[in-house]
Amino acid sequence: MIIDYIPIILVIIVAAAFAGIVVLSSVIFGPKRPNKIKVMPYESGKDPIGTTHERISIKYYLVAILFIIFDIEVIYVYPWAVQFKSLFNDFGIFAFLPMFIFLIVLELGFLYILMKGGLKWD
Amino acid sequence: MINLIYLTVLLPLIGFLFNGLFGSKIKNEKIIGIIGSSTVGISFLIVVGAFIQTLSLPVEQRSNTVEIFTWLNVAGLNIKFAYLVDQLSLTMGLIVTGVGFLIHIYSIGYMHGDKGYWRFFSYLNLFIFAMMNLILGDNFLVLFLGWEGVGLCSYLLIGFWYDRNFEKGTTSQAAKKAFVVNRIGDFGFLLGMFLIYFTFDSLNFKEVFAKATTFPVTETTFSLIALFLFIGATGKSAQIPLFVWLPDAMAGPTPVSALIHAATMVTAGVYMVSRASILFASAPSIMIVVAVIGLLTALMAASIGLVQNDIKKVLAYSTVSQLGYMFLAAGVGAFSASIFHVMTHAFFKALLFLGAGSVIHGMHEEQNIQNYGGLKKYMPKTYITFFIATLAITGVPGLSGFFSKDEILWNAYANGSFVFWLIGVLTAMMTAFYMFRLLSLTFYGNERFDHHHVHPHESPAVMTVPLMILAFLSVVGGFVGMPKVFVGEHGNLFENWLEPIYKPAQLKLAHFGMHSHFEEILLMAISVVLALSAIYFALKVYTQKPEIAESVSSKFKGLYNLLLNKYFVDEIYEASVVQPIQKGSEKLLWKFADVKIIDGAVNGVALLIDKLAEQIKKIQTGFVQYYALVMIAGIAVVLFFLLFSL
């Protein structure tokens, strides 16, 4: 059993060793002449301002979460829509109803957010 | 009606819960009293219904089991909570609910104005609940449940006036004494029960009794079972050596003495022996023990009763003595006679206690008969009923007590020995003497109370009507059990009714003794004449020549003191049992064994675990990363072991 995986383990070890050796050798053999600009955090060529622990407005977070609702919706609805014709031929109205219920529940979540004022920008 | 028998248990329970939970808030004595009494009254009607229904059934179908639910089903021990409705339980049920109902009614008047009125009625109902379980249970465990329940109620009611003094101590001490002494008996009963289960693999009456006749069980085993059960009975029914609690139980209110300590609970032991008749009949040696203990108790208690001055004390010793009679009957195999005496005794002894209560009520809580006298004209109804009860207990022909006592005495002679009979008659003479001494000192002669402070008066109708009903029953109650010598072989209705219950036991005992009718009538006549002469003597001494009593007591000062101090049994127990146990527990068990050894070990272990806990607690650091690490470590260990174990 375990024997079968030994090649994989070997590959992992070799890869890790190779990467490690390369990185280490540059640390060991490479010349080090640090100055102020060199040790500065990389910020697309600009001078960094403030700390790295920047606070982000919660609004972004909300939008990101709300997006998930529609994300999931698409995951389910898209394959269903593609296959709808053949499904309808096989099951009739039962091909339609479950998705209908699913969308109602989903929209209920959206409605909840809307009524609770989750989308008010300020 | 038979199927409704559970209501007779349920209703008093409801009454208890209602009065117990809401009684203190109702404050209306009428509502409390009516609820307390009516639950028992309805129970009585149901028992009557079940009785009539059972009577209409053919003899072989008269034993019915009513299953309520499965109580326990553990590892082969299957206990059903079921009620056995048969001749014996119905008889006892009629007595308990019938007399109980009358006493409830009486209590409405007697307890009037007491601050614990609601408590009293809820306890009484609880008692009826427990007593009905005791009687109706179809196995030893349900019986035991009721057995302990009535013990608890007895304890609660003896100490009902917990703030009053009683003799040298308090009522609580009297209650405690009753409870502890009863527990000693219960210990025996429990052992008996274990042995029954061990031997017959069941606790159900029908199964155990059926197996008792078929199983190959040695007589030693039977003797042990019967002995243990009898020890239980001596505790509950106040027999030697455990009778000491009953006189002290008089600390409770008088209706309690009438209901619990005269009519019903104390006869539970007789009932149990009678129920388990086959187990006793299979152990002849223990039967003799039962008879002898019963006889000795009867004699001893009667002799103490001769000199007591507290009206309730006299009656208490009289109860102990009469219970002795019942065990004498059971011991000689006359189980139905013992139950018959339970019934008649319930009538006249309840009546005596209630009458005594009426007197105490009218005399402002005075209980010393030396301070009574001439009360006849003040309380005529109480007097007449009390007089009837006195006649009944002394065995004056025609009244209930005569029939039951005569049956016992005759059986003692026919199935026992002449000595049994002789001591029995001697006891009957003493009974006649002390009862008429009591009657004379209370109702006849000079008025010895203080007219300025005490104004004797008759009790209200709510108290006297139950007295009259009980008086009626004391007169006619005996006619159901007329001696065979008068009414023929099948004329004794009571015995015919109970006969199927005792059939196995009677087959085992198989009495052969043939005795002539002449013999029976002769013995009966002798005992009647002796009792009557004792009555005459008592009346003579205590109404006309009180100086005789004084001269006798001063002449036999030693004997008199012995009797007055109840043979010093309490003192002997105190010195030989109570003190050593108390000292032993305190010095050896408590201060040394418990504190030093057990507590030391326990505290040591606890301290160790405590310290351990304080150390392990530190694992919980509060850092989520660390928690996740522990989880990973756990999973790693599990997988590691898995890989190596496969």
Added chain:
Amino acid sequence: MPANNYEYFLLLPHIVLSVGIVLSILIEIFTRKGKEVLPWFSSLLFLFVGFYSIINIDKNFFIFGGMVEVGGRASIFNFIFNIAALLTVLASTDYIKKYGINYSEYYILIQSSVLGMMVMAMAHDILVIFMGLELMSICFYILAGLNRKRSSNNEASLKYFLLGSFATGFIVYGIALVYGTTGSTSIQNIFENFMQYFNNILFIVGMLLLLIGFSFKIAAVPFHMWVPDVYQGSATSVTGLMSTAGKAAAFSVLLILLGTSLSYSSPIVFRNYFSVIAVLSTLVGSIIAIAQTNLKRMLAYSSIAHAGYMAIGLAAGNNYSFAGITFYLAAYVFMNIGAFTIISLIEGKDETRLTLNSYAGLNKKSPFLAAMMSLFMFALAGIPPMAGFFGKYYVFFGAIKSDLTWLAIVGVLSSLISVYFYLRVVVYVYFMNENEQFEIEKSVGSNLAISLTGLLVLLFGIFPDSLMNLIVNFIK
């Protein structure tokens, strides 16, 4: 394939509850009266679903192609979950007002979590289990942080979420491995051919990861680290629900897994695993609980110990012990909710009165609460005639049946240790002098919940057979 109408009808409890959740949301967003309406609406909902399930316990079928089981065992669990939720709602209406966290979402989340549990209890398919588990867990994560103004709540919620997701990760990985090796997610299929997969290490690792994930949910050592912090930090009524119904749901899954493996008489591979878990949990839970003075934290460790006792039944792995666990869960639900309700009454507005000291002389303040607290403590300690005793008794007896007497002895010993900290509460309640004065605000709902739980604890203790027979008949 669409199921026939009858199959949908059998799912009535779940459908009713789902529609109830939708209605609750609509009530909240359109009428804005959710706070007043929802306590009663959800109580009725739980009452109906619970009793409807238990009444239809006879209709025991596998539907949707064997994916879910209705009636029977699932009914018993539905009953437990719904009654637990009902009691929690009853007990907490005033509590959450007191804390100013009277959001209608509280009720909606409880409803949703109960739906999740019900899905778990009926599932016979690993994916359905996972669906229910996530529905329940996510609701709990939010409920734990209900009092968002309080940092302890946020901490509890976040810890629970992080570690919970961590455990969920293992469950998913386990599911993936099992599916990968067997090609099926149906528990029946998996155990039918158990011997065939038995030697495949990936399959065993997958199963083990699945069990480990649920060991986390039942709070067994060494996967228990989250429990004390989360139970202590969350709102007390939520802790009551999490520690009882949540645990019961996780156990229902373990019972399905092991029960199915039993019915195909597969070898009991996981006995050693559960034995170790059980020993560690009972001992660690009981011993650390002794060092706690905060009652919520103490009960958290007690909950770990109780998980251990129940795990003894899992290790025993026979029908009797499984029935015993179910009985134990029912008993545990009632006694624990009772205890947490009393704690929620005592603790006061600012969560200060949680230590044992606040219970000193409780008898003088409220004899009722004192008596009931003692009742629950005795029950948790497993002293007859309380239901807790018979829970332990059945489980230990099951262990002895499987020749695991040593495990039963360990269980008895550690429950002996546990008596110490349970009875310490009773000692404080009755024998200590009060050292602080405060008013206990009681309400009808909480009194009702306490009385009901107390009654049930006594009832199941005096007549254990009534419940046990029902369970034995339906746990095959």
